[in-house]
Amino acid sequence: MTTDPHRKYEIRCPVHGFIQIDDWERQIIDQPAFQRLRRIRQLAFTDLLYPAAMHTRFEHSLGVMHVASLVYDSIVQKSREVLEEHLTYTKEGLDRDRRLVRLAALLHDVGHAPFSHSSEDLFPDRERGGKKFAHDDYSAAIIRTELRSAIEDHPLNENTGFDADNVAALIEGSAAAKRALFWRDLINGQMDADRMDYLIRDSHHIGVQYGKFDLSRLISSVIAIAPDRENSQPRPGIEEGGWHAAEALVLARYFMFTQVYFHKTRVAYDIHLREAMKTLLPGGRFPKPTGTELKEFLKWDDWRVLGLIGKGKAGEHGRRIIERNHYREIHHTPEVCSDKDLRELKAKRISLGNLVVAEEPAKKSWYKTGNTDIPVLSKVRRPQVQPLSRYSMAIEGMKENNQVLLYVDGADSEEAEKRIRKGRQQK
């Protein structure tokens, strides 16, 4: 079917209102590989404790594209000179890379496995280096294969001359993205459009306030900061007036992880899902992001998994999901463990013996200094550029979370508590 290549469309979004897309983007969105995201929940089985957490990667992906465009426009509007001087951008170049950033934002999650992050432990190992594939690898592979034609063959691409590799390169971080790598922090960084969207979207759907922050203030404060002695290239940063909005983003992430994503019951269902998936997947692993295996991977979505669980093919853990009969947390360390906490954990593990069915780390770093420390540009302070961690005492004091949670079977809870009490008395 031929359509008007210049036609615009609007999609209703519960967070951002209307999201505008053009015909090119629509044709990409209409591809089966992208439509699959309608069948991948954003937060896996979080609905088993927050019942409304049923939203999908599909709406999140549209939201990330929308937010990335707003951030892009803010940077161009406020920092055009920096971009022209240090990255040799022209108007045409900026128009072209706006497109590129939109497409990369739209497609950054297209490689998610069923139930998003919860089943990523089952990605296969790479042939070299031993590390597992990540969902970015699947996204890049899908863009280069399933979505290549939709990206490259649209009439509007006559104006930009993209190939699918340009988009994939920006997502995976490769030299083929050329100077557009400057924008990669908008797709994958401490102040990226992904984070800005999911914190607010997840809060909205779940019905919590933890993930909310002043999105418009933050967007209107984002700029490009010129190179200095330590940084050879421009980097995204914020104007001084927006630092509290940036601080709120970091704190929102901390609250969402501690209150929602690392909630003890949610973590329990991540365990059950992972174990159920191990039973369902041939060899207990997802297919690789290459050749025919990639096609097999794309056949996996939440619907297929739920169907198999419903048919009783996912073993004990599938049954537990259906019956909402999850493992029970028996002990957790503080969010930031000391040596003493780790010793206590070890002692409890010994007291509990074979009652421990799972030990799950909830490791997360809330804010990272270094290249990714958000630079803040001041009109009055000297030096003019200082990191957000210098502005915010809250952020400066944030320590990496290295919490560990111990689980037992619900039927063993009483016995487990008894053993812990006994262990305490013996001490």
Added chain:
Amino acid sequence: MSDNQSARLATLVALAEKQPRLGRTAVMKLCYFLQTLRKVPLGYRFTLYSYGPFDASVLSDLSSAEALGGVESKTVLYSGGYGYEISPAGRSRSVKSLGSGFIKKHASDLQWVVEQFGNFGSADLELLSTIVYVDRESAQAKARRTPDELAEKVHEVKPHFNQPYVRQKVAQLQELKMLRSLRATSGNR
């Protein structure tokens, strides 16, 4: 803590001991060079940003090493901007002992990376590591390039460096036999 993470934390402490006033960019890039040029199995997954190869796990490990008292980090302000200085802290020996076998096994690699790259500033480290990254990507794609072609590819990522300077850094790395994708210039084939 896994054995791999223990080894990584110990490596970070060892780097801080070997190179006084180590910056965060330097930590990132030295880890990249160790893993890529010396095959030290740190298990990081570096991808390319405009500031060169980067893996946020390096910074997470640095935070862990700091929390355990192996290193300390301070922000240093100077006219026009800021940087970081990392140095060994009170429990550095204890954190290093977590991966003592690994450190012993790779002692010569650690020494090598500090000798080769320890004295470069952050801008140069970003450029040198980007050259190695682009070179390895080319080699993996079985693309053979002349030094000038490789410099051109790097310049596309980092247009704020002037081309002769990029070519000079490619030549330096070539001299040290650290590049894999290079072929002779067409006249010499």
